[in-house]
Amino acid sequence: MQDYRNLLSDLMSRYRHRVDFLSIRLEKSEGSNIVIKNNQTENLSEGTSVGGQVRACYKGGWGFATFNDLTQLSSRIEDAITSALLIGDDETILAPVIPIQISCELPLTGTNPRLIPLAEKKRLCDRYDRILKEVDEKITSSLVSYNDSQQTILLATSEGSMIQQSWMDCEMRFSSIASNGNIVQTGRETTGTRKAFEDLINLENIVASASKRAVNALKLPSVRGGKYTVVIDPILTGLFVHEAFGHLSEADMAYENPDLLEVMTMGRKFGGEDLQIFDGAMPEGHRGSYYYDDEGTPATTTQLIKDGVLVGRLHSRETAGKLGEMPTGNARCLNYHYPPIVRMTNTWIGRGKTPVADLFKGIKEGVYACNWIGGMTNGEMFTFTAGEAWMIRDDEIAEPVKNVTLSGNVFKTLANISSIGDDFYWDESGGCGKGGQSGLPVGCGGPSLRIKDVVIGGE
Template sequence: MSTLLNDAKNLLSDLMARFSPHVDYLAIRLEESEGTDIFLRGEKIETLSEGVSIGGQVRACHKGGWGFASFNQLGTLAERIEEAIAAARLVGDEETLLAEVMPVQAICQLPMTGTDPRRISLTQKKALCDHYGEILRSVDQRITTTSVRYSDSAQKIILVTSEGTVLEQSWVDMEMRFAATARAGSTVQTGRETTGSRKAYEDMTTLDDQVRGAAERAVQALSLPSVKGNTYTVVIDPILSGLFVHEAFGHLSEADMTYENPDLLEVMTLGRRFGPKELQIFDGAAPEGHRGSYFYDDEGTPASTTQLIEDGVLVGRLHSRETAGKLGEAATGNARCLSYHYPPIVRMTNTWIERGNTAVPDLFTDIQEGVYARNWLGGMTNGEMFTFSAGEAWMIRNGELAEPVRDVTLSGNVFTTLADIEAIGDDFYWDESGGCGKGGQSGLSVGCGGPSLRLRNVVVGGDAAE
């Protein structure tokens, strides 16, 4: 997989020496990837493919203006560099401000703990998908539609910059998604599960219970009553906590969202209190073994761990070198691109809420009428507003779990909801199912984590009852 990229190193060095004097900053990123994509709808194969992709990108910055070009023929690289430089010089009319980062010369590979999926045949991967599809369909005759998706990708990149960075980095990522839809008359319910790994193919082969649970939830929900829309005290499980911190808060912490929006920058003022003193929120690629983990970002900035909220107060945000330079802060190693077709932009890595000190059973204490929500079914955010659908839910009555309910959506304003955290559980779970989308780059691997949370004044099931 590495022959072509290795042979290109001398060429990159020669081109960098030739063109870098014409701009303030120049970066060339080569990428080679190979992967598998399988998608089964019912027993029908919709996608069954293996492929290799080779290409690269050029980024040039001149007087604050950026030029970008991508390519998949190494012989055209000089022309693409000229195009990127011409674009940068055309739009640049200010000052190039990039946070200082020490140049790096390194070769690094994210370690695996088990089998590399490239050692597994396409036939075996297809058989695994068939197995999980059979589980979904076997749960109940009311299951009318099922889907199974498997994907893996092995990537190697070489990054060379005008500042002296020469970086090689490689990793392997895997993901599986499952869905089962059950129907009874006009009632339709769906159960979903998603999981991923950068550790071992074996992580994809032990999901029978998880897959069966998705179908069982769809069937069980057919006979459940819908939740009565109202404002409740809600307890959410760690999976929903991870989804909440990523979708509702994490994107607002990406500095390109703030420096381009003066109103949001004012709201996201460092030092502002957003939650209780027990609240600690982090993002970082430095923790090992997660889907958002790496050694260096796509600008060659070392991975780090950034505390975003400390004791309930906003103390940090996520940066590329440009956003850090413009805001006078340190680069955090959060510039990422999905592939060579796209420029790096500010993206989350692994985002989590630190565990608290409240025993999980105590989160339910004194709730006269509330909702306990677990797992996720879907969701969306719009700025500081969010709506999430729970995969499972129960009413809470007099501090105890009561009847299960369906059609539970949780809606609110992220800043209000952070302030309405009443207690933080002492449990914690890492969810490796994340595929994040932003700026047209969808499916970027991330990790999310958190403890159970108790939240007051959450709108459940639609508009609050009057």
């Protein structure tokens, strides 16, 4: 990258005086993709991508250009600057960051997947697909997907930053469909890592559990719809805090929506004194971890809720500047085709003090929900489908049930968290979507939670 560093320095010297802010981000990525469905290979590929983006800001107006031919770089800079000059009519307000020149790489704990032959990755996928199919004859469809990528980013800004950063990311997904006459059920598992290829081997039990859940659900009764006291496991907690609360903490959503900004007023109480919520790329080893975001802001850990009270939100430099707050290092883009926007990194609820067994005490009839199949949010409202569920009767986990959906208002649900477990788990299966940029790696975590008055749907 040294030649490119010199090139970007020369270009910055030539163009920086024409706008208020200018950044150039070069990216090289290489990766593998494998899809096995019903013992048939649907995709087996390796690829390399080289490209970049230019962002220019003038009087609050942003110009953006992307390219995959480095000989066009000067022309794309002109395009971005021209766009910014045409639309800028206000004031450029960016929270300040200290310029830095650094080269860094997220550490691995084992083998880089890019060093593993494609044939070996294919054999791993084939083995997992056979496991999915062999669980039971009622499995009618199976799917295994594998993706890995190695990205190297070089970011230069008109303020003097020159940051080279690289990381590896890998993800596997397993799903099965079981059928019995007209009854069809799905089971799924997802796992990911930024640490080592070894994290993806010896997953036989996890893979088989996807098929077992699909088969078992064929004969399970559905829960009677209504309001219940619910205990959710750490995986579902991670999904909840990311989808239901995390997106509302992204400051671009609040800044562009005055009503939401009023709801998300600093100092507003949303939960009990034991409720702590965080987001940050600073914790090492997770899929949302890095050293610098795509604007050159250092990674941080941001506390969003402290003792039940809203104390923070997630920022780009622009949203931080406009709201008079500190940048948090949450400006991220999926790849060079897209501009950075405010995105979560690793989002979690802090560990509590209640022994997990005690979360079930005093519940005459409730629901215990674990894992997840899917979900959706719409502003303050959410609906999630649990991967597994059991009834709770007289303080004990009772019979399993299927098709459990959990719905509600996120703020009311936060207030209804009555106990927080003393366990904790990081779920590295997340791929977040926002603004047309889907599949951005994130981490989610948390403890088991007991929540009252959750709306549970059955069939």
